[in-house]
Amino acid sequence: MEIKILGPGCARCKATSEALEKVIQSRGIQAQLTKVEDMREIVSYGVLSTPGVVIDGKVVHTGSVPTREMIEGWLAAKH
Amino acid sequence: MTETTKKELAEAREVCPTTSRGLLKDGALLVDVREADELARVSFADCEVINVPMSEFEARWNEIPRDRDVILACQVGARSLKATYFLMYQGYERVANMKHGMQRWIERGFPVHGDASIAPSGQASSCCCGEEDASSEASCGCDSSSKSKVTAGTCC
Numbered sequence A: 001m002e003i004k005i006l007g008p009g010c011a012r013c014k015a016t017s018e019a020l021e022k023v024i025q026s027r028g029i030q031a032q033l034t035k036v037e038d039m040r041e042i043v044s045y046g047v048l049s050t051p052g053v054v055i056d057g058k059v060v061h062t063g064s065v066p067t068r069e070m071i072e073g074w075l076a077a078k079h
Numbered sequence B: 001m002t003e004t005t006k007k008e009l010a011e012a013r014e015v016c017p018t019t020s021r022g023l024l025k026d027g028a029l030l031v032d033v034r035e036a037d038e039l040a041r042v043s044f045a046d047c048e049v050i051n052v053p054m055s056e057f058e059a060r061w062n063e064i065p066r067d068r069d070v071i072l073a074c075q076v077g078a079r080s081l082k083a084t085y086f087l088m089y090q091g092y093e094r095v096a097n098m099k100h101g102m103q104r105w106i107e108r109g110f111p112v113h114g115d116a117s118i119a120p121s122g123q124a125s126s127c128c129c130g131e132e133d134a135s136s137e138a139s140c141g142c143d144s145s146s147k148s149k150v151t152a153g154t155c156c
Helices: A011-027 A039-043 A068-078 B017-025 B036-041 B054-063 B078-089 B101-107
Strands: A002-006 A032-036 A052-055 A058-062 B029-032 B042-044 B049-051 B070-073 B095-098 B112-114
Touching: A002 A011, A011 A032, A011 A068, A039 B078, A052 A068, A058 A068, B017 B029, B017 B070, B017 B095, B017 B101, B029 B042, B036 B042, B042 B101, B054 B078, B070 B078, B070 B101, B078 B095, B101 B112
Parallel strands: A002 A032, B029 B049, B029 B070, B070 B095
Antiparallel strands: A002 A052, A052 A058, B042 B112
């Protein structure tokens, strides 16, 4: 699974990254987590409001730090 | 999951305020993406301008016409560059970003409504919505490679 976190590196983006890492580790999920901080590349996903989360090429979330429940839901849908 | 596809975006066209003035005189539309409080301080004058603030841009971008030249501007040109790329993502072809934005527009002595002496760098309404860093825009990149129909005689 390939997960991308879209955001310029602000506190909310870091919190999103940490939240994802926490769930991935606790569930033992094999996933590659990448941060995308380049503005042009972020917008190339059609995203203006960050942080955004992209899982296997699909934007699943934008504009806020996702909750643990949200993250678990996305990851469960992929397994 | 949202079915949003990734699109390769070409480098955005950027024009300096001097070239922007020429384009605006020739019928381009200026889209000011600054927030209401910024507009209340100072706003672009002597051109056709609409305001679509960054905080509402995702909901209102389709108010911007596709069939004419559009120049996007903000305080120093960072938020409007993001908005320019967003319109390109949405398929707009006649869009350009005004480099250095209102700050350089005022420095050039171009017309404004409000107090031109009060032109602080724009602050984003949220940490991620429209971050701007004037220091990253210190160099003046004239748009000599611009596809603009108007060639700037005295650029930047």
